[in-house]
Amino acid sequence: METKTIIPENYKSKLGLYDTQKAIGLLKKSFEENLCRELKLKRVSAPLFVEAGSGLNDDLNGVERPVSFDIPAAGADAQIVHSLAKWKRMALHKYDFRVGKGLYTDMNAIRRDEVMDNLHSVYVDQWDWERVIEESDRTVEFLQDIVTRIINAVCDTQEYINNKFPALSGNVSRNVKFITTQELEDMYPSKTSKEREYEIIKTYKTVFLIGIGDKLKSGKSHDGRAPDYDDWTLNGDILVWSNVLGMPVEISSMGIRVSPQSMAEQLKKAGCEERSRLPFHKELLAGNLPYTIGGGIGQSRLCMLILEKAHVGEVQVSIWDDETKKSCEEAGIVLL
Secondary structure (H helix, E strand, C coil): CCCCCCCCCCCCCCCCHHHHHHHHHHHHHHHHHHHHHHHCEEECCCCCEEECCCCCCCCCCCCCCCCEEEECCCCEEEEECCCCHHHHHHHHHHCCCCCCCEEEEEEEEECCCCCCCCCCCCEEEEEEEEEECCHHHCCHHHHHHHHHHHHHHHHHHHHHHHHHCCCCCCCCCCCCEEEEHHHHHHHCCCCCHHHHHHHHHHHHCEEEEECCCCECCCCCECCCCCCCCEEEEEEEEEEEEECCCCEEEEEEEEEEECCHHHHHHHHHHCCCHHHHHCHHHHHHHCCCCCCEEEEEEEHHHHHHHHCCCCCHHHCCCCCCCHHHHHHHHHHCCCCC
């Protein structure tokens, strides 16, 4: 089997193992403080697993298999979360968060069907966050303002870490290019979605790509997105150019969440109308949940970018295939 690992020419980590561990701790603490300041968030505890029939698990692209197990003492079947996209909205309602306030949590997941390469691991760690908004905030302008605040938190953290570790030079641009998936398809109609992303992010370095999940004029979606948490017209991905890898890195999938009307429409488009009978979906369709915006920000990927690493295994512990381990060892890339 041919490895999918990219080995950058003449790559050598700028930080040794000890400093890498120290930097990861400082980076995560700094970013959490910066993100909370920018978005007015409070930390909450969150589940590692949810009941299988609750409708709370994130279905991602709809094909990934959750890790499932039974709990005899509770008489229930459980699933390791893929993300907390839907759970957070329920939590904001339960904990009585007000408009303009939100929550964040450390989310750990196992995605058993994930590919293995420089950016992907079966172990996923991210900051999951969610904030209550007014119905009138459900606009592209509000979405862009929140994205700008997140990038400011990222760049403030980058500056702090670079001051602590002068060997690092900075990788993330504070200037965000906003573009819709349809505009991007119009620019590069003959290219694939990933090829389009490569071209725009190589040019602008930090990009927020708006509108993921629905079909474009070509009849194809830019990428898959579950129909029951993001509004497909008010969501997007934050993508940043990696100088080390010479390619785009997605650090966040996020968006303004579905209203009762948009969820009903998206469930129908996706052929998933049976989900409307699940507890979470019934609550949302009945108008019992607050309007929110939220997303996930990859912890390991942000560490990779700011610490200028070539492989996600340099900043997290996971299980890797033999070819990945061999190619990294030969290139002097130390997997934790």
